[in-house]
Amino acid sequence: ETVTPDPADDQHIEPGDTVYFRFRGRLVDSYENELRDDRVFDSNMSDTNPVKIVFSATTPSKKSGNILAFPRGLVMALDSMRLGTHATAVLPYDQAFDDNGFLDGTYGYTIVSPYQTVVYDIVIEDIQSPPGK
Numbered sequence: 001e002t003v004t005p006d007p008a009d010d011q012h013i014e015p016g017d018t019v020y021f022r023f024r025g026r027l028v029d030s031y032e033n034e035l036r037d038d039r040v041f042d043s044n045m046s047d048t049n050p051v052k053i054v055f056s057a058t059t060p061s062k063k064s065g066n067i068l069a070f071p072r073g074l075v076m077a078l079d080s081m082r083l084g085t086h087a088t089a090v091l092p093y094d095q096a097f098d099d100n101g102f103l104d105g106t107y108g109y110t111i112v113s114p115y116q117t118v119v120y121d122i123v124i125e126d127i128q129s130p131p132g133k
Contacts, residue, residue: 002121003086011083011127013055019078020050020126028090028117037119041102041111042069050125055079071096074120083127089120 013019025042028035044051053070055078073095081087093099093115102112112118 001085001087003084003123006084009083013078013081013124013127014129015056016130017055018128018130019053019055019124020128021053021078022047022050022123022125023074024121026119026121027112028119041118045121045123050123069097069102071118074122077120077122078124081122081124083124085122085124087122089122091118091120093117 022045023043024040024045026037027039027041028037029039030036055075071091073089073091076095077087077089077091096116096118097112097114099114101110101114101116103109104111
C-alpha cells in the first residue's frame with residue numbers, strides 16, 4: 001500500500017460488489033543494467049470516470065472505462081484492497097499476460113510482450129455492495 005485508508009473504514013471488496021477504481025499499468029524494462037518501470041501501457045488516472053467492475057474472486061464480470069485487459073494478478077490485488085487504498089502491485093509474467101503477451105484487438109500490435117513483468121498503480125475510489133447485502 002502506498003496510501004493506507006482510515007483504519008475506521010474497513011469496507012473490503014467482496015464478490016458481487018461494484019468497485020470503482022483508477023489504475024496505471026506500467027512495463028518493467030531493463031537496458032544496460034538499468035531497471036525502469038516508467039513506460040505506461042494503459043491508464044485511466046486522468047479520465048473523467050473511474051473503471052467500474054462487478055467484482056468476483058476469479059474475474060470481473062462487467063467492466064467499463066478504458067481498461068484494456070484484466071490480468072489475473074490485478075484481480076488478486078483488488079481482492080486484498082479496501083475503500084481508499086492506493087497500492088502498487090508488481091505482477092510477474094504468469095500473473096500478468098503470461099507467455100502470450102497482450103495484443104491490440106483491432107490492429108494486432110503488441111502492447112505487452114510475452115513473459116513481461118508489469119506494475120499496476122491502483123486507487124480504490126468507491127465500493128458499492130449489492131442491495132440486500
